[in-house]
Amino acid sequence: MADKELSEIYWDGRHYDLINADVDKDIEFYKRLGRKYGSPVLELACGTGRVTIPLAEAGFDIVGLDISEPMLDFARKKAKARNLKIEFVNADCRNFNLSRKFKTIIFPFNAIAHLYDRKDIDACFSCVRKHLHEDGIFSIDIFNPSLKILMREPQKRFFVGEYDDPDNFGKVAITETNFYDDATQINHVKWYFSVRGKEVVRGFKMRMFFPKELDELLFYNGFK
Structure with a gap:
């Protein structure tokens, strides 16, 4: 098996969830945010549904968007196993059109760090503005560099x-x-x-x- 193929094995949804098994302290924050500003909720870079699924279980109308189809496939399987109907969208956060507005848009767990330059950032923020309700909130989680x-x-x-x-x-x-x-x-x-x-x-x-x-x-x- 080629090195690239081996590498992909260690970056699929199963491994991602195991690597981040202890990352859950932000879930309650997003629940509080959703209760304050309301549904629907849009999660950018949702990955395997680490945040999306608990919010759906809490009763929020939520859409998960991610550029990685393998990650979304794993998220869909997890949602199905929990009898949850969640819309997962394969799209780039720099260029998407969902034809609806959201009261709460979240960008969790340092995902914005994968927008590398000003052009990427402006494109993403432009899409967010088009999809954000006028009374809504856009929440970004990013660490301060050490x-x-x-x-x-x-x-x-x-x-x-x-x-x-x-x-x-x-x-x-x-x-x-x-x-x-x-x-x-x-x-x-x-x-x-x-x-x-x-x-x-x-x-x-x-x-x-x-x-x-x-x-x-x-x-x-x-x-x-």
Whole structure:
């Protein structure tokens, strides 16, 4: 099997959910947000439905949008197993048209970090504005960059976590390296998945947003 194929195995919906099994503290926040501003709710970059499904179970009319069809397939299977009817849409958050407006639009769990430049950000925010009810809210969850992490030695590995492989191959350990390009504000990350003496490498990028920067970008795009 080619390295790319191996890499995809360790980035499918099952592995994603296991890697993030302990990430759930934001669910109650989104429930409170939904109760305050109302349905319908649109989740951008919904992935495997980590947030979408609990909100649907809580009674919210919610749509999940994501660019990854494999992730959405896994989300649909999870929703079906819970007898939930959720609309999952395969679309790019920079260019979508759902022909309806939403009172609550959420962009959870650092997903906005995968919009790498101003053109991407403006395109996404433009779509959000077109879909947001005039009395609605747009909520973004993004971490403040850690200079300690951004200034790491590029070749030095750091422990991320571990989980049990869903195909019973044993314990999977994840370590990472990263290189930060301050000219583009992009952090280039590599995750190393180690199991049974073998290693799979998966690279991804994350755009860093510094304090007040998002405020200015939102204001520029017409948000209050």
